[in-house]
Amino acid sequence: MQQLVVINLKDNVATATRELKKDQELRVEIGGEQVVLTMKEDIRFGHKVAIMDLVKGQDIIKYGEVMGTATADVFKGEHIHVHNVVSQRGRGDLAT
Amino acid sequence: MITGFLRKNGKIGIRNHVVVLSSVVCSNRVVEMISEQVPGVIPLVHQHGCSQIGRDKEQTARTLAGIGKNPNVAAVLIVGLGCETVQPEDLAKEIATTGKPVEYLVIQESGGTLNTVARGAELVRQMVAEASKIQRTEIQLRDIILGTECGGSDTTSGMAANPATGYASDMLVDSGATVILSETTELMGTEHVLAKRAVTQEVADGIFSIVARVEQESNRMGVDIRGGNPTPGNIEGGLSTIEEKSLGCIYKAGTKPIQEVMEYAETPHQKGLVVMDTPGHDIESISGMIAGGAQLIVFTTGRGTPTGSPIAPVVKICANPSTVTTMSDNIDVDVSMMIEGSKSLEEAGREIYQEYLQVINGKLTRAEIFGHREFAIARIAITM
Numbered sequence: 001m002q003q004l005v006v007i008n009l010k011d012n013v014a015t016a017t018r019e020l021k022k023d024q025e026l027r028v029e030i031g032g033e034q035v036v037l038t039m040k041e042d043i044r045f046g047h048k049v050a051i052m053d054l055v056k057g058q059d060i061i062k063y064g065e066v067m068g069t070a071t072a073d074v075f076k077g078e079h080i081h082v083h084n085v086v087s088q089r090g091r092g093d094l095a096t
Numbered sequence: 097m098i099t100g101f102l103r104k105n106g107k108i109g110i111r112n113h114v115v116v117l118s119s120v121v122c123s124n125r126v127v128e129m130i131s132e133q134v135p136g137v138i139p140l141v142h143q144h145g146c147s148q149i150g151r152d153k154e155q156t157a158r159t160l161a162g163i164g165k166n167p168n169v170a171a172v173l174i175v176g177l178g179c180e181t182v183q184p185e186d187l188a189k190e191i192a193t194t195g196k197p198v199e200y201l202v203i204q205e206s207g208g209t210l211n212t213v214a215r216g217a218e219l220v221r222q223m224v225a226e227a228s229k230i231q232r233t234e235i236q237l238r239d240i241i242l243g244t245e246c247g248g249s250d251t252t253s254g255m256a257a258n259p260a261t262g263y264a265s266d267m268l269v270d271s272g273a274t275v276i277l278s279e280t281t282e283l284m285g286t287e288h289v290l291a292k293r294a295v296t297q298e299v300a301d302g303i304f305s306i307v308a309r310v311e312q313e314s315n316r317m318g319v320d321i322r323g324g325n326p327t328p329g330n331i332e333g334g335l336s337t338i339e340e341k342s343l344g345c346i347y348k349a350g351t352k353p354i355q356e357v358m359e360y361a362e363t364p365h366q367k368g369l370v371v372m373d374t375p376g377h378d379i380e381s382i383s384g385m386i387a388g389g390a391q392l393i394v395f396t397t398g399r400g401t402p403t404g405s406p407i408a409p410v411v412k413i414c415a416n417p418s419t420v421t422t423m424s425d426n427i428d429v430d431v432s433m434m435i436e437g438s439k440s441l442e443e444a445g446r447e448i449y450q451e452y453l454q455v456i457n458g459k460l461t462r463a464e465i466f467g468h469r470e471f472a473i474a475r476i477a478i479t480m
Contacts, residue, residue: 002437005255015251015334017435045418046251046334063254065289067340080336082322087337089284090321092314
């Protein structure tokens with residue numbers, strides 16, 4: 001059973017389908033290719049992890065589409081969630 | 097073979113309910129008391145029907161009339177107070193266009209609570225007797241309108257439950273049925289994906305326009321939509337942004353061309369996949385689709401939810417391996433084996449489709465067994 005799933009080839013995140021532990025090494029299949037990824041922190045079931053190094057301001061891609069923007073540099077193997085990604089949509093807080 | 101109840105206007109019900117409907121909040125207790133006298137009838141109460149204006153009033157009236165017109169309903173008794181904005185007589189006239197039995201009572205004219213309850217109980221007693229004589233006949237899938245909903249979503253919704261439900265949605269559309277994609281808030285960030293599937297430019301423009309309307313509302317409030325949608329539970333379940341939630345959400349409607357964009361509680365004019373402008377609030381969204389004529393609702397969930405509807409069976413699909421255990425009494429179809437990798441999308445999709453056929457034929461959903469009858473109307477203006 002796969003413990004990390006990359007949904008679309010364009011994605012820069014994978015989703016945990018198990019509870020994952022810090023320092024755990026996992027093989028992730030990306031378009032038929034096996035990539036080894038080391039968890040930099042515990043990742044809960046259903047949560048996302050970066051599969052490549054990302055810079056602040058970069059689009060976060062899941063399902064092959066933009067799902068938000070990184071608010072900090074994120075390294076491969078780190079948790080991607082509300083602490084380091086914001087939405088580009090429905091941002092009334094930014095409206096003038 | 098699938099069966100249903102043929103109504104006078106040619107529409108097909110898959111349930112045969114007698115409904116007692118409040119036209120206004122002030123009638124709610126009388127509606128409940130009438131329903132207590134005659135087991136088996138369905139009380140339908142809500143918080144609206146008065147001090148409403150313009151499109152907001154029209155939407156409430158259209159929803160209440162639509163609920164009465166839904167082919168799952170055999171007969172309707174409307175109970176009004178008398179002085180309210182949404183008049184019971186108007187509702188009765190609109191529902192009567194279907195040819196089904198409709199009566200209405202006005203508390204101010206009937207002599208108060210007890211007299212109205214007595215007259216109402218007698219009317220619904222007759223309605224129940226008549227409705228019980230209607231037999232099921234063979235129907236076709238093209239007679240079915242499926243409303244799709246997701247709620248208590250988490251990552252498993254977009255990864256498994258929604259794609260599997262989408263597979264079943266495609267099967268229904270291929271059989272000539274109508275499938276409604278709803279929850280406009282949860283289309284935010286996917287408009288460009290959906291618009292490519294619109295059959296005309298007008299439909300594509302409609303998709304952009306309904307989402308823009310929701311986004312403008314968040315701008316007007318001056319707040320980030322996150323926290324309201326995705327909700328705290330969605331976030332706990334791994335969903336980080338509205339775009340991520342939306343991209344997972346739209347899978348449940350399948351992959352077919354989008355024929356039409358409808359207002360809340362509007363009846364589809366086309367077969368195939370259509371979009372209804374409803375809020376992200378599960379109960380308001382489901383109520384809108386049922387008012388538009390949906391006889392069957394599919395509801396995917398990750399974190400689990402017990403909710404149902406007074407009018408239509410609600411089929412719960414869940415792919416979260418933990419939730420299918422902790423809330424097993426609320427889940428109709430467990431597709432969690434997709435997450436574990438031991439069930440394919442096609443297998444899960446076919447299982448959901450088979451469940452629809454059984455539920456159409458009368459199999460009770462978990463929500464029906466427990467008597468879940470949640471109902472809510474989406475408002476678009478403040479109360480005056």
